[in-house]
Amino acid sequence: MTTLYRLLTEDDTSAFCHKISLALSRGWVLHGDPSLAFDPVRGTMRCAQAVTKQVAADYSPDMKLGEQ
Numbered sequence: 184m185t186t187l188y189r190l191l192t193e194d195d196t197s198a199f200c201h202k203i204s205l206a207l208s209r210g211w212v213l214h215g216d217p218s219l220a221f222d223p224v225r226g227t228m229r230c231a232q233a234v235t236k237q238v239a240a241d242y243s244p245d246m247k248l249g250e251q
Contacts, residue, residue, distance in 0.1 A: 185242045187251055188214070188235050195219065195228035203232055209251075211236045 191206060193199035207213070211234035218231045238251055
């Protein structure tokens with residue numbers, strides 16, 4: 184088994200929640216606490232959440248993590 188890791192980011196809107204919900208529905212698991220940071224260039228709050236997933240395949244940098 185291989186553990187895959189992704190850091191999902193998005194503006195602090197419902198789009199972030201939908202992105203996380205989609206990952207969870209595809210078997211990804213929350214890893215740690217979410218983070219918030221202010222983007223001064225864009226003048227908006229940004230969210231980040233790490234997720235992990237166990238897969239039977241060997242890891243390759245060519246993997247499209249969102250499709251796992």
